Amino acid sequence: METELRASNFIEEFVEEDLRAGRFEGIKTRFPPEPNGFLHIGHVKALCIDFGIADKFGGTCNLRFDDTNPTKEDTVFVEGIQKDIEWLGFRWDQLHFASDFFGRLYEIALGLIEKGVAYVDDQSAEEMRLNRGTLTTPGTASPYRDRSIAENLDLFRRMKAGEFPDGSRVLRAKIDMAAPNVLMRDPTLYRILRHHHHKTGDEWCIYPMYDFQHPLQDALEGVTHSLCSLEYEIHRPLYDWMVAQVGFAHPPRQIEFARLNITRTIMSKRYLRRLVEEGYVKGWDDPRMPTLVAMRRRGYTPEAIKDFLGRVGVSKADSTVDGALLEACVREAMGDIAPRAMAVLNPVKVVLTNWPEGFTDALTMENHPDHPEMGTRTLKMGNVLFIEREDFMEEPAKKFFRLAPGREVRLKGAYIIRCEEVIKDASGEITCLNCTCDMASRSGSEGADRKVKGTLHWLSEIDARACEARLYESILLDEEAVVDGEIEATDEFGEAVPAPAKDFIDRLNPNSLTVLKGALVEPIIADAQVGDRFQFLRMGYFCKDSDSSEALPVYNRIVPLKDSWVKARK
RNA sequence: UGCCGAAUGGUGUAACGGUAGCACCUACGACUCUGACUCGUAUUGCCUAGGUUCGAAUCCUAGUUCGGCAGCCA
Numbered sequence: 001m002e003t004e005l006r007a008s009n010f011i012e013e014f015v016e017e018d019l020r021a022g023r024f025e026g027i028k029t030r031f032p033p034e035p036n037g038f039l040h041i042g043h044v045k046a047l048c049i050d051f052g053i054a055d056k057f058g059g060t061c062n063l064r065f066d067d068t069n070p071t072k073e074d075t076v077f078v079e080g081i082q083k084d085i086e087w088l089g090f091r092w093d094q095l096h097f098a099s100d101f102f103g104r105l106y107e108i109a110l111g112l113i114e115k116g117v118a119y120v121d122d123q124s125a126e127e128m129r130l131n132r133g134t135l136t137t138p139g140t141a142s143p144y145r146d147r148s149i150a151e152n153l154d155l156f157r158r159m160k161a162g163e164f165p166d167g168s169r170v171l172r173a174k175i176d177m178a179a180p181n182v183l184m185r186d187p188t189l190y191r192i193l194r195h196h197h198h199k200t201g202d203e204w205c206i207y208p209m210y211d212f213q214h215p216l217q218d219a220l221e222g223v224t225h226s227l228c229s230l231e232y233e234i235h236r237p238l239y240d241w242m243v244a245q246v247g248f249a250h251p252p253r254q255i256e257f258a259r260l261n262i263t264r265t266i267m268s269k270r271y272l273r274r275l276v277e278e279g280y281v282k283g284w285d286d287p288r289m290p291t292l293v294a295m296r297r298r299g300y301t302p303e304a305i306k307d308f309l310g311r312v313g314v315s316k317a318d319s320t321v322d323g324a325l326l327e328a329c330v331r332e333a334m335g336d337i338a339p340r341a342m343a344v345l346n347p348v349k350v351v352l353t354n355w356p357e358g359f360t361d362a363l364t365m366e367n368h369p370d371h372p373e374m375g376t377r378t379l380k381m382g383n384v385l386f387i388e389r390e391d392f393m394e395e396p397a398k399k400f401f402r403l404a405p406g407r408e409v410r411l412k413g414a415y416i417i418r419c420e421e422v423i424k425d426a427s428g429e430i431t432c433l434n435c436t437c438d439m440a441s442r443s444g445s446e447g448a449d450r451k452v453k454g455t456l457h458w459l460s461e462i463d464a465r466a467c468e469a470r471l472y473e474s475i476l477l478d479e480e481a482v483v484d485g486e487i488e489a490t491d492e493f494g495e496a497v498p499a500p501a502k503d504f505i506d507r508l509n510p511n512s513l514t515v516l517k518g519a520l521v522e523p524i525i526a527d528a529q530v531g532d533r534f535q536f537l538r539m540g541y542f543c544k545d546s547d548s549s550e551a552l553p554v555y556n557r558i559v560p561l562k563d564s565w566v567k568a569r570k
Numbered sequence: 571u572g573c574c575g576a577a578u579g580g581u582g583u584a585a586c587g588g589u590a591g592c593a594c595c596u597a598c599g600a601c602u603c604u605g606a607c608u609c610g611u612a613u614u615g616c617c618u619a620g621g622u623u624c625g626a627a628u629c630c631u632a633g634u635u636c637g638g639c640a641g642c643c644a
Contacts (some may be wrong), residue, residue: 008584009583009584013586032644033644034643034644036643036644066644068643068644069643069644071643072643072644124642125641125642128641128642129640129641132640133640134571134572134640135571135572135573135639135640136571136572136573137571137572138572139640166642167642169642170642179573180572180573180574181572181573181574181639182572182573182639182640183573183639183640185640188641188642190642191641191642192642193642207642209641209642209643209644210643210644211644214644230575230576230637230638231637231638231639231644232644233574233575233638233639234573234574234575234638234639235639236574237574256575258576258637263581311582311583311592311593311594312582312583313582313583313584313593314583315576315582315583316575316576317575317576317577317582317583317637318575318576318577318636318637318638319581319582319583320581320582321581321582321594322580322581322582322594322595324581324594324595325581325582325593325594325595327594328593328594328595329594331606331607335606335607340604369602369603369604369606369607370607370608399605401605402605410603411603412603412604413603414603416603443603448603451603452603453605454603454605455602455603455604455605456604457604535604535606537604537606538604538605538606539604561604561605561606561607562605562606562607563605563606564605564606565605566605567596567605568605
């Protein structure tokens with residue numbers, strides 16, 4: 001079978017074109033995170049593109065930490081990021097740090113000064129801002145712009161030597177203070193900053209800026225295609241200027257793509273940091289977070305995440321993907337691999353009044369309906385059972401075909417029961433359902449073939465083990481759903497008008513976490529390892545959480561099953 | 571007011587001048603000892619206006635709307 005290599009997006013088209021035109025011999029990409037936080041699913045888009053392009057065209061991808069701002073960076077993030085990338089299954093070629101290139105970058109800066117295209121500016125940050133002009137008016141030249149090369153060389157060397165205080169001088173490129181693209185108005189190349197660096201310690205007191213370091217390091221590493229998100233589009237002329245000044249035989253080419261947005265999900269590192277620091281979540285690995293540490297803990301698989309990014313596609317149009325697509329990918333990835341088992345998340349007691357006294361039945365349950373090779377297990381049944389509270393309605397709604405007074409349902413893999421009596425406590429809460437069991441209806445027996453409308457999951461008192469279940473919903477509410485708490489405005493008829501949410505905090509979903517402390521699971525679930533996944537029959541896919549103890553296992557709902565009943569009842 | 575981009579069903583993404591397709595979502599149906607899965611059916615789309623062409627989502631012109639840019643952050 002012939003598998004034709006076809007470009008599946010505009011970036012691949014560029015790459016194909018470059019290869020055809022002979023601009024590059026092979027393909028080299030890079031993934032360049034700043035180690036100032038944990039990776040989130042938005043980064044996975046870049047990862048898939050960077051590694052995907054390299055792989056598709058027989059090239060390689062480097063991992064590079066752009067650690068040029070020591071005030072924000074930390075080794076815990078460089079370690080975390082590497083672990084996340086490996087977990088996803090990507091294998092980088094070379095591992096680099098911008099900080100490993102500080103010496104070479106410094107030499108290049110000296111070269112730019114000698115060439116007369118860089119100068120030391122003594123203006124304050126405020127003066128520089130003022131003299132940069134505005135979006136519509138040109139900037140004005142710094143009074144230091146025409147210093148001699150010798151003086152610039154001397155000053156820059158002394159900047160490096162630590163002779164000047166932080167912020168007192170910068171090295172700037174000499175480009176064009178009247179450029180319509182503000183980024184070209186003599187951008188800063190180096191700043192003076194005394195701050196302990198996670199790798200170089202206190203060796204340097206000047207640090208290169210992104211617009212200087214990034215393009216040059218791409219070129220130095222032999223990167224051919226520097227793929228990044230749309231906000232860098234406007235930096236491209238500067239990127240090209242920078243590599244042109246140094247003069248590389250095969251300068252890298254920057255191509256930009258739209259970053260990932262998902263409905264009801266926060267995708268900004270800054271905001272995620274706020275959630276953690278202000279205690280809205282329990283940490284970077286809180287399963288509600290879109291970080292990879294969190295998704296891993298929650299039970300998502302790398303396959304599901306990468307499948308999602310594949311379906312999202314790549315383009316230059318700003319877009320927001322429906323979170324339902326991610327859920328669909330997770331369900332699909334889980335469907336074949338997760339063994340089925342039963343858990344009663346919100347139990348109500350059932351007593352079988354006609355069950356033979358002292359009798360315990362051993363029932364064989366399949367672990368997966370489509371994969372008999374996954375085996376079976378045995379569940380015990382006696383006269384006291386638990387079913388899901390929401391599987392019973394005293395006054396059944398239309399189209400409700402679960403348990404109700406006088407109605408029959410099948411217990412999955414067991415018997416058909418009929419509700420005869422509803423027992424309530426003083427407050428009216430249902431405490432017990434007295435039922436009769438059709439002893440001839442045991443699954444697999446001759447009398448089992450009669451049909452009843454509903455099949456419920458269940459647990460016997462014998463097998464039920466206590467656990468905690470944590471159910472997650474999106475971390476944000478729909479934008480339209482937010483009325484900002486109180487009514488803030490009224491229209492001319494005195495009707496409430498929803499005011500737009502000003503802060504993403506106002507959009508936080510109060511139901512993003514539901515903890516069910518009285519949930520019950522069967523032994524195979526209780527005895528599982530942390531990280532093991534199951535489909536809790538009819539309830540969703542769950543993963544055993546690291547908070548589990550011997551006494552109380554804890555389960556995260558990865559994703560619920562599709563449920564046409566909850567939709568129908570509305 | 572400057573510069574750089576982007577506009578295809580509800581959402582995301584294809585099409586490289588020749589039948590607007592795929593996935594998710596939604597609705598309905600079949601099947602079902604999971605209201606799941608699976609299968610089937612259906613609704614809904616080329617930003618607008620001109621032009622070129624036998625033929626335009628695609629090429630041209632003019633608009634409209636949306637996003638990004640004035641860090642010594644990346």
